[in-house]
Amino acid sequence: xxxxxxxxxxxxxxxxxxxxxxxxxxxxxxxxxxxxxxxxxxxxxxxxxxxxxxxxxxxxxxxxxxxxxxxxxxxxxxxxxxxxxxxxxxxxxxxxxxxxxxxxxxxxxxxxxxxxxxxxxxxxxxxxxxxxxxxxxxxxxxxxxxxxxxxxxxxxxxxxxxxxxxxxxxxxxxxxxxxxxxxxxxxxxxxxxxxxxxxxxxxxxxxxxxxxxxxxxxxxxxxxxxxxxxxxxxxxxxxxxxxxxxxxxxxxxxxxxxxxxxxxxxxx
Amino acid sequence: xxxxxxxxxxxxxxxxxxxxxxxxxxxxxxxxxxxxxxxxxxxxxxxxxxxxxxxxxxxxxxxxxxxxxxxxxxxxxxxxxxxxxxxxxxxxxxxxxxxxxxxxxxxxxxxxxxxxxxxxxxxxxxxxxxxxxxxxxxxxxxxxxxxxxxxxxxxxxxxxxxxxxxxxxxxxxxxxxxxxxxxxxxxxxxxxxxxxxxxxxxxxxxxxxxxxxxxxxxxxxxxxxxxxxxxxxxxxxxxxxxxxxxxxxxxxxxxxxxxxxxxxxxxxxxxxxxxxxxxxxxxxxxxxxxxxxxxxxxxxxxxxxxxxxxxx
Numbered sequence: 208x209x210x211x212x213x214x215x216x217x218x219x220x221x222x223x224x225x226x227x228x229x230x231x232x233x234x235x236x237x238x239x240x241x242x243x244x245x246x247x248x249x250x251x252x253x254x255x256x257x258x259x260x261x262x263x264x265x266x267x268x269x270x271x272x273x274x275x276x277x278x279x280x281x282x283x284x285x286x287x288x289x290x291x292x293x294x295x296x297x298x299x300x301x302x303x304x305x306x307x308x309x310x311x312x313x314x315x316x317x318x319x320x321x322x323x324x325x326x327x328x329x330x331x332x333x334x335x336x337x338x339x340x341x342x343x344x345x346x347x348x349x350x351x352x353x354x355x356x357x358x359x360x361x362x363x364x365x366x367x368x369x370x371x372x373x374x375x376x377x378x379x380x381x382x383x384x385x386x387x388x389x390x391x392x393x394x395x396x397x398x399x400x401x402x403x404x405x406x407x408x409x410x411x412x413x414x415x416x417x418x419x420x421x422x423x424x425x426x427x428x429x430x431x432x433x434x435x436x437x438x439x440x441x442x443x444x445x446x447x448x449x450x451x452x453x454x455x456x457x458x459x460x461x462x463x464x465x466x467x468x469x470x471x472x473x474x475x
Numbered sequence: 476x477x478x479x480x481x482x483x484x485x486x487x488x489x490x491x492x493x494x495x496x497x498x499x500x501x502x503x504x505x506x507x508x509x510x511x512x513x514x515x516x517x518x519x520x521x522x523x524x525x526x527x528x529x530x531x532x533x534x535x536x537x538x539x540x541x542x543x544x545x546x547x548x549x550x551x552x553x554x555x556x557x558x559x560x561x562x563x564x565x566x567x568x569x570x571x572x573x574x575x576x577x578x579x580x581x582x583x584x585x586x587x588x589x590x591x592x593x594x595x596x597x598x599x600x601x602x603x604x605x606x607x608x609x610x611x612x613x614x615x616x617x618x619x620x621x622x623x624x625x626x627x628x629x630x631x632x633x634x635x636x637x638x639x640x641x642x643x644x645x646x647x648x649x650x651x652x653x654x655x656x657x658x659x660x661x662x663x664x665x666x667x668x669x670x671x672x673x674x675x676x677x678x679x680x681x682x683x684x685x686x687x688x689x690x691x692x693x694x695x696x697x698x699x700x701x702x703x704x705x706x707x708x709x710x711x712x713x714x715x716x717x718x719x720x721x722x723x724x725x726x727x728x729x730x731x732x733x734x735x736x737x738x739x740x741x742x743x744x745x746x747x748x749x750x751x752x753x754x755x756x757x758x759x760x761x762x763x764x765x766x767x768x769x770x771x772x773x774x775x776x777x778x779x780x781x782x783x784x785x786x787x
Contacts, residue, residue, distance in 0.1 A: 273770060280525050280579060284720055285769040287713065291762030299756060406709060410591070413584060452595045455588045462585050463575045 224286035225266070227408030228293035229384050233259055233391025234308075234400045235301055241308045241395075248308050249330060252392035256385040263384025267377045290409065297402040308395040331393045338389060342382070355379045414454050418461050433457065487633055491626045499625045505738040506632035507693060512718035512730035513639035514686035518569075518679040519716065520724035521643075521652060523659025525579070528568070528586030530711035531593045532561035532684040536691025537701050538597065540620075541609045550620035550692050558688035564589070565684025569677045578662075587709065594707030608702035611695060620696040628697050635693060636731065639686050644727055646682070655679055659725065687715075717761055721768050723775025732777045737761065 236255040237248040266289060274281055346352040354375050357365045365372050398404075411434070419430020434454045441450040491499055511533065518524050539560050540553030548556075571577075572585050598606045615623050622628060646652040654675045657665045666672050695701050705711065722733025744757040772779040 270766060270770065274773075280523075281769050281773055283525070283580060283583060284716075285766060287717075288762045288765030288769065291713070291758045291765065293762075295756065295758040295762065299759070410587065410709075417581075417584060449595060449599050452592060452599075455592050455595070458588045459571075459585060459592075462577060462581055462588070463571055 224283060224409055225290040225293055225405075226387060226412055227410070228290045228297070228405035229259055229262065230387040230391040230408050231297055231400060231402060231405040232262070232293060233388035234395040234398075234404075235297060235306070236388070237392035237395040238301075238306050238308050248392045248395050249334075252334070252389045255392040256389040259388025259391075260381040260385035262388075263381040264377045266384075267380035268373075271380070272373060272376070290405070294402050294405045297405070301402065303401060305399045305401045307399040327396055331397065334393055335390070338386065342386070351375075351378065411454070414458050418454075418457060484637070488630075491629050496625060499629050501739055501742050503625060503628045503632045503697070504742060505734050506629070506636040507690065507697075508714065508718055508738050509731045509734035510632065510635040510639045511687060511690050511715045512722070512734055513636065513643055514683050514690065515715050516683075516719045516724060516730045517643055517646060517655075517686075518676075518683040520719050520726070520729065521646065521655040521659065522676055522679045523655075523725070524572075524676060524680070525583050525716075526568075526586040526680075526683075527583045527709075527712050527716060528588075528590030529684075529687050529715045530707050530709070531568075531586075531590035532565060532687035533691040533694060533711065533715075534590075534593055534597065534701075534703070534706035535561045535564055536688030537695035537706055538603055538609065538691070539688075540692035541611055541695045541701055542603065544611065544619065545609075549618055550696055551618070554620070554689055554692035557692050558685045561688025561691065562681045562685035564593075565680045565687075566677065569680030569684075573673050573676045573680075587712070590707055590709070590712060594703050597703035597707055604701070604703075606703065608700060608705075609695075611699045611701075613699055620692065628693075631693065635690065640727060640731065642682065642686065646679075647727060651675065651678070656725065713761075717765060719775070721764055721776055723777030723779075726775065726777050729775050729777040732780075733775070736776065737764070 233255045236258055237251055240246040240251040240254065241248055270285060270289065271282065274285065344352075346356060354365065355378065357368075365375070415430040415434050417430075418433055434457070437453040437457055438450040441453040490502065494502065511529065515526065515529050519526055536554070536557035539557035540550045543553035543556060544550050568586060568589050572582050577585055597603055603609065611621075613621060615621050617627070646655070654665070654670050657670065658672055658676060662672060691706065694706065718733035718737055719730040720733070721737060722731065723729025740760055741757040744760060768775065
């Protein structure tokens with residue numbers, strides 16, 4: 208499951224401390240749709256993604272844009288502030304109790320020989336793969352996608368060729384937020400969640416992105432695999448509560464010896 | 476300036492005589508967080524190395540003193556042992572981070588990772604209380620850092636805050652402080668001029684983590700309990716970072732101002748909204764303040780106010 212989740216995670220490259228909290232908002236939106244309107248999260252996830260897209264654009268336009276030239280630290284602090292607001296607004300609105308969305312799909316299983324496969328997880332995984340493929344097609348095959356990559360690569364250069372970098376950043380941020388929104392909605396039937404979940408999701412996603420390499424799709428995929436395998440093995444051989452120890456140790460080692468990540472390009 | 480400082484200290488010394496019990500408790504928290512914020516300020520403010528794992532040092536300090544206390548060592552000694560151990564951890568994190576040239580976001584992640592590892596270890600090692608944490612038996616004996624009267628904690632916290640501020644002032648005036656500021660502004664240029672960047676950053680980190688470690692003992696013996704999530708967790712680190720940033724990082728009074736703004740705000744909204752079941756309202760306020768400060772006065776509140784007064 209983590210793989211499907213992290214596939215989406217890795218695509219975002221903005222240093223975004225509110226990442227996990229945005230995802231939790233995606234989960235709660237799905238929760239509201241399911242409990243109030245009776246819409247299954249597997250159907251409502253595009254709506255959640257659209258809502259998060261808007262949130263992302265607003266955050267980027269209103270908050271990040273004015274200080275885009277400021278030092279990196281300021282952006283980190285800014286996003287930390289946004290994260291605090293998002294997380295605790297969720298706490299105010301939905302309360303501290305863990306929530307879970309019920310979906311009829313989540314109770315189905317398929318027998319494949321000796322294995323039981325959870326249909327819900329399978330669907331989540333499939334949608335995640337499709338979304339990631341669509342995203343990479345978008346990034347590498349369309350003009351807007353190329354512009355996004357160009358602006359990320361060389362801000363000034365993109366300006367020179369006449370790109371509207373501000374709009375492009377807003378779009379990129381929105382798409383990233385939409386991805387986590389969709390991911391949130393998709394895992395909401397599988398994973399019980401509560402507002403503080405956002406923080407640990409942010410931390411996990413940073414782990415994965417750093418280990419895999421910033422801005423590398425393959426890296427994100429492998430990073431997600433590595434982290435989830437390390438954590439699962441840790442949980443099997445030692446105590447389950449110790450599993451995070453492995454991903455953090457891995458993170459430190461990667462940070463020290465290969466700060467660009469396993470698949471990232473080395474920056475001078 | 477000297478007069479103002481003396482007057483302020485005198486007022487703070489006399490205050491407990493007129494304050495209610497609840498107000499004294501709030502002041503204890505203001506001083507304590509101002510102390511931690513000042514400790515962070517040395518490495519995070521002056522040297523500009525954004526550490527988001529200072530909770531780890533507080534935790535190490537507190538756990539050390541509490542465990543030693545269980546074995547009959549008074550926290551007055553345990554405090555310094557805890558500080559020393561925290562400084563050792565600070566040296567390790569600092570050395571790794573600075574030696575391998577991790578800057579900005581990467582250094583933030585490194586410090587978070589170390590703090591999280593500490594938290595996970597403390598949660599899983601039963602000898603240090605595991606997930607339940609440590610509880611300190613109340614004796615009320617001042618020799619064991621325990622007091623019946625909150626006012627005693629008031630004065631200790633005040634002394635701690637003044638101590639950290641004194642250390643910061645001392646650093647600020649010496650060449651050491653100038654080096655740190657220079658490193659923050661332009662590390663490469665600094666290095667080119669022959670400043671031993673690694674050494675000074677490391678020194679700042681050690682001083683800072685030692686002080687934070689001392690704070691751990693205070694935390695443990697004021698609350699009489701230590702939970703891994705509370706002392707090692709990211710939320711405490713955020714509490715420590717946010718005060719100097721809002722007050723003004725890299726200034727002497729910034730962390731104190733930040734604590735005087737945020738701590739009462741946090742405590743009051745916690746008790747008001749908490750009673751009506753609205754948790755987390757104070758963190759929303761923190762978040763909004765943080766965003767506002769970053770957008771409109773990136774230097775922090777203290778330099779902003781100073782400029783305002785100059786213009787007037």
